[in-house]
Amino acid sequence: MVLDRSPRLDLVFHALAHPARRAIIRQLTGGERNLSELAAPLKMTFPAATKHVRVLEHAKLIRRRVEGRQHFCRLEATPLKEATLWTESFRQHWEAQFEALDSLLDEMKSEERARPRRS
Amino acid sequence: MNTTSSQGLQISTPTDTTIVLTRTFNAPRRLVWEAMFTPDRMRRWMLPPPGLTMTTCECDARVGGKLSVAWKSDEADPVMTLRGEFTEVALLEYAVHTETMALGSGQTIGSLVEKHQFADQGAVTAMSITQTYNSKEDRDGALASGMDQGMEACYQTLDALLGERS
Numbered sequence: 001m002v003l004d005r006s007p008r009l010d011l012v013f014h015a016l017a018h019p020a021r022r023a024i025i026r027q028l029t030g031g032e033r034n035l036s037e038l039a040a041p042l043k044m045t046f047p048a049a050t051k052h053v054r055v056l057e058h059a060k061l062i063r064r065r066v067e068g069r070q071h072f073c074r075l076e077a078t079p080l081k082e083a084t085l086w087t088e089s090f091r092q093h094w095e096a097q098f099e100a101l102d103s104l105l106d107e108m109k110s111e112e113r114a115r116p117r118r119s
Numbered sequence: 120m121n122t123t124s125s126q127g128l129q130i131s132t133p134t135d136t137t138i139v140l141t142r143t144f145n146a147p148r149r150l151v152w153e154a155m156f157t158p159d160r161m162r163r164w165m166l167p168p169p170g171l172t173m174t175t176c177e178c179d180a181r182v183g184g185k186l187s188v189a190w191k192s193d194e195a196d197p198v199m200t201l202r203g204e205f206t207e208v209a210l211l212e213y214a215v216h217t218e219t220m221a222l223g224s225g226q227t228i229g230s231l232v233e234k235h236q237f238a239d240q241g242a243v244t245a246m247s248i249t250q251t252y253n254s255k256e257d258r259d260g261a262l263a264s265g266m267d268q269g270m271e272a273c274y275q276t277l278d279a280l281l282g283e284r285s
Contacts, residue, residue, distance in 0.1 A: 100163060
């Protein structure tokens with residue numbers, strides 16, 4: 001357990017810990033969206049969606065600009081390539097298993113060489 | 120979405136409910152199959168979640184054959200189980216099995232169908248695992264599971280990414 005995390009990282013993790021906010025980020029990877037466009041697929045009220053947008057904004061993951069009565073959001077954290085980030089620990093888990101499998105297969109090949117099978 | 124590592128692991132999401140893992144192994148197909156579906160071999164590569172120890176590992180890769188894995192922690196035995204059944208098997212070619220993860224209490228965590236396919240690629244064997252989940256939410260949940268658990272690996276990735284920003 002690492003306790004001395006930066007407050008910024010805490011904010012980012014808090015922001016990403018909700019499925020609705022991850023959905024918003026995913027939408028924004030497609031480009032700038034206004035608030036109603038973001039709220040629509042979330043099946044939630046406009047104020048509820050706005051609340052999630054504020055959390056993301058606070059974590060500096062998105063930026064909001066106002067144009068007339070429209071609020072447009074865009075992804076601020078370009079290095080946070082969501083797909084890579086989301087799949088990172090999934091990928092690492094499988095890669096670790098496959099590396100163990102590599103070693104096991106090497107051993108199995110050596111076993112076979114030591115004890116040639118009769119055909 | 121496609122991510123490739125230097126070791127050749129490819130992860131893709133061709134549909135809303137699937138994850139496909141593809142990787143090559145430097146061994147004949149017969150050995151890869153044996154490593155994947157023989158309990159004594161599986162114990163070697165099926166890495167337990169952090170803090171858990173594998174107690175049971177049963178696998179009978181024939182149609183109708185059962186798959187059963189259990190893990191214990193210091194607090195509970197079992198703390199988590201994986202149970203499934205093989206529904207389609209063509210020896211050394213492909214195998215399909217169901218898979219349900221549950222807590223020791225019996226409460227289901229999630230279920231999916233896994234299809235393993237094996238193919239010769241010159242001297243190496245290409246294996247693909249297609250995981251099919253019940254819904255997009257379940258699929259995304261599996262992909263993001265490490266994220267929700269706040270795994271250290273994820274923190275490190277984020278640290279690196281945030282480092283690039285500042």
